[in-house]
Amino acid sequence: MRHERLTRHARDLTTRSLDWMDQQWDPEAGLLRAPEEPGGGGGAPVGHMVRETGWYALGLLVRNLPARSGADPADDAAEADLDRARQALGRVLDHQLDAPGERFHGTWLRGPHEQRPTTESVEWRDYDPNWREFIGTTLVIVATEFPEALDGELGRRVDAALRLAVEGTLARGVDPSYTNIALMTAFLLQDAAVRLGEPAWDAPALRLAEQVLARFRVDGTFDEYNSPTYYGIDLYALALWRRYAHQPLLRSAGAEMEAGLWQDTARHYHADLRNLAGPYDRSYGMDLRHYASGIGLWIWAAVGRDLAPFPETGRPFRHAWDLALGPVVAVLGAEVPDDALAHLTGFRGERQVDQVIVRDPCRVATSWVGEQLLVGAEDVGGERGNLADQFHPATVHWAVGSGADDGGADDGDAGPVADVGWIRLVSDLTVDARADGQSLALTCTGHGGGDLALAFQVRAPGLDPAGFAADRWALPGMGAVVQAEADLVAVEPDPRDDTWWVRYVARAVPADRPVRFALALRITD
Known part of the structure; x- marks a missing residue:
C-alpha cells in the first residue's frame, strides 16, 4: 500500500499526520514525544509514546518504502524513512512485557517513563492491557503490507511479539461487550493462528467474533454506544476484519457491522456543525472541531479534510496524539455506504x-x-x-x-x-x-x-x-x-x-x- 495507491483524501490524511509526527520524533529515544495537552487534562500521555510510534512507523513505510519489486530507493528521503521505520519498530518491540503468568504478560509499556509492572501493580493506572491489541494489530498490518521492511532479525522479533501478545490476551479473556477491544482481539487471534501456525487459536477467535456479532444484531448497536473516539477504533478493527481476515465469518461480519456503524454515525451526524449528536457512552470532548477523535479521522478519509470534524493540525489541539492513527486509517480505507455518505457531506433534514x-x-x-x-x-x-x-x-x-x-x-x-x-x-x-x-x-x-x-x-x-x-x-x-x-x-x-x-x-x-x-x-x- 504505497502512498500513490491511496485515495486522494487518504493521501492527504497520511501527509498531514506524518508532518505532525515528524515534529514529535525524538531520534535519540527512537520514539515519538508526547504532545502537550492544551489546558491540561488527565489521561494525556507523558514523555514518549510507544503505541503511537508504531503507527508512525507504518506511516513512514506508506510514504516512502521502495516498490516490492526490489528496486533501489528512489531517493535519500525514502531510505531515511525506511531506516527510521525500522528503528521505531525496534524501539516499540523493546517495550513489550514478557512475564508469563502475570496479568500484564504480552502487553507494552505506554512509554519508557513507566516502571515495569509487578504483582502489586494496578491495571490501567500502572499499565494498559489494551496495548496488546493496539500494537499487535499494527504489527499485523506492517507485516502484511510491508514484509520487505521486516527482513532478518526484525521480522523474527515481530513474530515473537505477536506470540506474547496473543498469550496475554487469551489469558485475559476479553468480554464481547468491551466492543473496541473485543473486535481487535478476535482479529489478532485469528491472524496469529495462521501467521504463527497455531490453529488452536482459531476457536477462541471465532467464538469472540460470534459473540460480538450476536450482540450487534439484536438492535444494530455496540455496547460502547455513540463514542466519537471508540467508534473510530471500532471502524479500524472492522476494516481489519473486512480487509485481512482469514476466516470468512470475520470478513462478512466485518463488512456487515462496518456498514451498520457508518449508518448509525450518519443518523447522529450534522455536517454543517461538524458534530455528532449525543449521548456519548465514552467521549474525550464535546466539540469534534477542537479535539482529535477517531471518527473525525475516518470522516476525513471518506470526504476530505475540508468537510471533516477535526481541528486545524498546524496549531495545538486537544487529544493530539490520536492524529498518529491517521496512516492506519488511510491504509485500511473508509468504505461508507452511499446513504450514510450523504450525511457526511451535508445536512439532510431534521430527525428524531x-x-x-x-x-x-x-x-x-x-x-x-x-x-x-x-x-x-x-x-x-x-x-x-x-x-x-x-x-x-x-x-x-x-x-x-x-x-x-x-x-x-x-x-x-x-x-x-x-x-x-x-x-x-x-x-x-x-x-x-x-x-x-x-x-x-x-x-x-x-x-x-x-x-x-x-x-x-x-x-x-x-x-x-x-x-x-x-x-x-x-x-x-x-x-x-x-x-x-x-x-x-x-x-x-x-x-x-x-x-x-x-x-x-x-x-x-x-x-x-x-x-x-x-x-x-x-x-x-
Missing part, C-alpha cells in the same frame, strides 16, 4: 433518533438532530452511574453565529460552519435522560437522599453569566426554559478553559424519590 443500546439492563439513547440544534440523552434504566468524565448522558449542541472558526474551508454540499455552543450534564448521580425534539428531560433515581447536586458545563462564545436564572437561560444563539426540582446555587467560570459551570442542588430529598429537571430549548437570532 431513538435507539435501544442493550436490553438487560435496558439502555435507550434518544437524539434530536435539528437544523441548528443537537440534543442527546440516554436512559440507563436507573442502574448505570457515571463513568468518570467520559460518560455524557445528556448533551446539547447548537449553532452560534456564522462563519467557520475551525481552520477548515467550506466545500461540497456542506453549508457554512457556524461556531458551536454546547452543554453537558456532569453528575455522580444515576440519571435517566430523554431527548424529544427540542427538549431534554432528566430524572434522577436510585439515590440515597439528602442534598443532590446537578452540574452543567456550558461553552458558548460571548456567554454572559448573567443570562442564567433558575428558570430560564439566555445563551448566545439559544434560550432555554428550565423546569427544575432544584435550586440554582452557582454560575462559575472554569479556570482551565472558556467554559462555565451551572450548578443546581435539590434540597433534603427523601431516598429514591425521583428528582426531575427539564430544558425546553429554542434557537434565537
Whole structure:
C-alpha cells in the first residue's frame, strides 16, 4: 500500500499526520514525544509514546518504502524513512512485557517513563492491557503490507511479539461487550493462528467474533454506544476484519457491522456543525472541531479534510496524539455506504433518533438532530452511574453565529460552519435522560437522599453569566426554559478553559424519590 495507491483524501490524511509526527520524533529515544495537552487534562500521555510510534512507523513505510519489486530507493528521503521505520519498530518491540503468568504478560509499556509492572501493580493506572491489541494489530498490518521492511532479525522479533501478545490476551479473556477491544482481539487471534501456525487459536477467535456479532444484531448497536473516539477504533478493527481476515465469518461480519456503524454515525451526524449528536457512552470532548477523535479521522478519509470534524493540525489541539492513527486509517480505507455518505457531506433534514443500546439492563439513547440544534440523552434504566468524565448522558449542541472558526474551508454540499455552543450534564448521580425534539428531560433515581447536586458545563462564545436564572437561560444563539426540582446555587467560570459551570442542588430529598429537571430549548437570532 504505497502512498500513490491511496485515495486522494487518504493521501492527504497520511501527509498531514506524518508532518505532525515528524515534529514529535525524538531520534535519540527512537520514539515519538508526547504532545502537550492544551489546558491540561488527565489521561494525556507523558514523555514518549510507544503505541503511537508504531503507527508512525507504518506511516513512514506508506510514504516512502521502495516498490516490492526490489528496486533501489528512489531517493535519500525514502531510505531515511525506511531506516527510521525500522528503528521505531525496534524501539516499540523493546517495550513489550514478557512475564508469563502475570496479568500484564504480552502487553507494552505506554512509554519508557513507566516502571515495569509487578504483582502489586494496578491495571490501567500502572499499565494498559489494551496495548496488546493496539500494537499487535499494527504489527499485523506492517507485516502484511510491508514484509520487505521486516527482513532478518526484525521480522523474527515481530513474530515473537505477536506470540506474547496473543498469550496475554487469551489469558485475559476479553468480554464481547468491551466492543473496541473485543473486535481487535478476535482479529489478532485469528491472524496469529495462521501467521504463527497455531490453529488452536482459531476457536477462541471465532467464538469472540460470534459473540460480538450476536450482540450487534439484536438492535444494530455496540455496547460502547455513540463514542466519537471508540467508534473510530471500532471502524479500524472492522476494516481489519473486512480487509485481512482469514476466516470468512470475520470478513462478512466485518463488512456487515462496518456498514451498520457508518449508518448509525450518519443518523447522529450534522455536517454543517461538524458534530455528532449525543449521548456519548465514552467521549474525550464535546466539540469534534477542537479535539482529535477517531471518527473525525475516518470522516476525513471518506470526504476530505475540508468537510471533516477535526481541528486545524498546524496549531495545538486537544487529544493530539490520536492524529498518529491517521496512516492506519488511510491504509485500511473508509468504505461508507452511499446513504450514510450523504450525511457526511451535508445536512439532510431534521430527525428524531431513538435507539435501544442493550436490553438487560435496558439502555435507550434518544437524539434530536435539528437544523441548528443537537440534543442527546440516554436512559440507563436507573442502574448505570457515571463513568468518570467520559460518560455524557445528556448533551446539547447548537449553532452560534456564522462563519467557520475551525481552520477548515467550506466545500461540497456542506453549508457554512457556524461556531458551536454546547452543554453537558456532569453528575455522580444515576440519571435517566430523554431527548424529544427540542427538549431534554432528566430524572434522577436510585439515590440515597439528602442534598443532590446537578452540574452543567456550558461553552458558548460571548456567554454572559448573567443570562442564567433558575428558570430560564439566555445563551448566545439559544434560550432555554428550565423546569427544575432544584435550586440554582452557582454560575462559575472554569479556570482551565472558556467554559462555565451551572450548578443546581435539590434540597433534603427523601431516598429514591425521583428528582426531575427539564430544558425546553429554542434557537434565537
